[in-house]
Amino acid sequence: MSRRELHLNLFVYPGGHHEAAWRHHGSDPARILDVEFYQDLARRAEAATFDGIFFADGPALADNVRYASRFRLEPFTWLSAIAAVTRRIGLIATASTTYSEPYNLARLFASLDHLSRGRAGWNIVTTGAPQAALNFGLDAHPVHAERYDRAREFLDVVTKLWDSWEDDALVADQETGLFADTDRIHAIDHEGPHLKVRGPLNTPRTPQGRPVYVQAGSSEDGRAFAARYAEAVFTAHQTLGNGQDFYADLKKRAAGLGRDPEKVLVLPGISPFIGSTEAEVRALHDEYNELTQPEYSLQLLHRMLGLRLTAEQLDGPVPRELIETGGERGNGSRFQVILDIIDREQPTVRGLLHRLAGARGHRVIAGTPEQVADQIQEWFEQGAADGFNVMPPGLPGGFDLFADQVVPILRARGLFRTAYTGTTLRDHYGLARPDSQYAA
Amino acid sequence: MSRRELHLNLFVYPGGHHEAAWRHHGSDPARILDVEFYQDLARRAEAATFDGIFFADGPALADNVRYASRFRLEPFTWLSAIAAVTRRIGLIATASTTYSEPYNLARLFASLDHLSRGRAGWNIVTTGAPQAALNFGLDAHPVHAERYDRAREFLDVVTKLWDSWEDDALVADQETGLFADTDRIHAIDHEGPHLKVRGPLNTPRTPQGRPVYVQAGSSEDGRAFAARYAEAVFTAHQTLGNGQDFYADLKKRAAGLGRDPEKVLVLPGISPFIGSTEAEVRALHDEYNELTQPEYSLQLLHRMLGLRLTAEQLDGPVPRELIETGGERGNGSRFQVILDIIDREQPTVRGLLHRLAGARGHRVIAGTPEQVADQIQEWFEQGAADGFNVMPPGLPGGFDLFADQVVPILRARGLFRTAYTGTTLRDHYGLARPDSQYAA
């Protein structure tokens, strides 16, 4: 077996992952919609031999855009513009199985994979933001189980669409005049409870065959879905123990379904605050936290936990007993992560808000480059991670610190590649190219 | 008033517009999915100071991909990759009001406009290919009138979405912590017969406010739609007389609706076969026609006219009496263009097939550079066109001939710009940037 290798993605977020990052002097709000800013970031991530860059997404405006840079960069257009200025780094777009038409979505991914020569990945979500429903003719977000039900059918449909042209169906023989071998292009004739799609797709099969399937749900349904379909799993854990539990659970589920657990990469999020001394890190972290706005954070808390608190309660304890633990929200794994923080750390309301400000429930690692590298190595070697989704608190500076100071340590320790060995995202993740299910 | 100026778009088509172009030695089928091929073409069109490049689209596979390069390049991804390597040329994407979700489509265009700094245009179609219906859960393509009915409502919805952030809603003031002025971000609360969309869009208003509205339907419904909404109209005419009739009709309709007719540009398609002598042009044209495949062309004839003919009938007359003129198809303006060719020119079946092979009913101008420039000037000055959608028979060679040999003549005659004077597609077309309808 070849040496196990760490995988690193850069999770791009307008302004940076810390909710107040856009207010920090290291950020330039004037460039928040400037594609060259993001192209440049992608180039730096490629120079650091990252596996991929990742764009989150949701088809609705967040409620709290008054205080934070919570608009959305549409992933397909943005990643296509990034593909044009990079050659190796993977391009992972979030897209919803609830609010997309499978034929249209299959085309966008096929095209991203063609034009990037095999670098597309799909972060498959059922959409977290319930207000999206109102933008799509619905009165309410479909319930959790129904969303996952449609997601499974959706995945089946788009997989068939990506397989609908066999690899050698495009002939383009100038001599004989045969452009495409239509015997190798297949209608998919899908009719299911949620979707009816005839196919075939209107584009030849792509360099990777299919985009890499990434998944980011951690509920029971989400894990079952990931275990069956995902090739990489984004997740959020605060403690090594929780990370190990999730990791072991997911690998076991995948193996139970007959899959090779090594082909299901577990990639927790980390938000690294980096400084040359612990005091410097603490000061930096405080700087960011002082820029947070309680109005925003209290809204976020309401959305995430259903808790309605006021500014007067900021320095008191979190009223744990008021948090509703049943119902739809209770299914969310992020919800559980936050409950655990409250129970474990017993923070004040302000303390909790600062904890969440870093990366919305993802793990913040504050330390020197060595300390950050140690944490990464520990999780990687102790069965909690195959790599990480890196969520810099501020961009671009937060990424540069990681690339310049942490990556060299990881390389020196033999944990992370020093050069790309392949060209596609599948290559970087060590995943085989799937055959078309229609191939004889 | 400033001098009237010719507008030119390059209509990009995989392989070129002549149906057999991909078989010609001037074509390289291996590059038919190579984004750099198209980026390079866009760079050349920008060097020739074209107003825009244009991608057609439809969410279904054509029936006749066996013989011709009739797959589809997804316009948003492809044009975003092109935006990344160009700075001025407009980027016009075709998208369907029948088979898109307005929220998703509004985001794609907003993003294309942001990342290209104001170069997006939307060719609004209701989708020609009826088989698309089967890829979207429907049993049949909605009838013509219903498609246009939805198109009008769709346009209203996406326009409101693009207006939903007023221009100054994005504040991003690091000092005060106000990221967006939510008093200037508006729910659209649309509820109509076809669509229900709350909004607002999840992205700030774009450089052009809205993409340029282009339209390509020429039926009665199509013209009425164009007269009300379109800022540029793509159309197909074979004779100056027909072009003049259409031009006058459309401008009159627009004026009748209180619009400035100069702000509705009429841009017929032309497919230029260019050679240094008439004999050379004829030889080139013959070379292309000899590469056509009757199986393909007969299928196309069946699809366009409902005529089922065999190879034995190729050298006989077109059986005009067998063409069904009523029904859905009869609504199509392209249908009428072809009927006129048959009535006017009385071609053999093969002759008609060769006529259509050039550009599917668009006008083929075969001639020397001077002759092509003369034709362009005549239509431009005789009230048939404000410019043209240039459809080179073969790519890239057919475009290079036009750019190198026809464009200098048009410039020397003072008809066409020698440099861009603005930066957005609206600038190139002489169109004002619209205010948000929500602005006070």
Ligand SMILES: Cc1cc2nc3c(=O)[nH]c(=O)nc-3n(C[C@H](O)[C@H](O)[C@H](O)COP(=O)(O)O)c2cc1C
């Ligand atoms: C790193 C990461 C990124 C995520 N990105 C998105 C996103 O972009 N859009 C979204 O709707 N949900 C996103 N999610 C949330 C999950 O998709 C969410 O949990 C899901 O909608 C509900 O699944 P669950 O209940 O199985 O957890 C993300 C989660 C993680 C861990």
Ligand SMILES: Cc1cc2nc3c(=O)[nH]c(=O)nc-3n(C[C@H](O)[C@H](O)[C@H](O)COP(=O)(O)O)c2cc1C
């Ligand atoms: C230059 C040009 C380009 C066109 N491109 C498309 C296209 O990409 N997709 C499409 O469905 N229809 C396209 N059309 C066809 C019209 O949209 C078609 O006529 C419409 O679907 C029906 O409208 P009508 O009946 O009003 O003509 C194009 C037409 C012209 C003139």
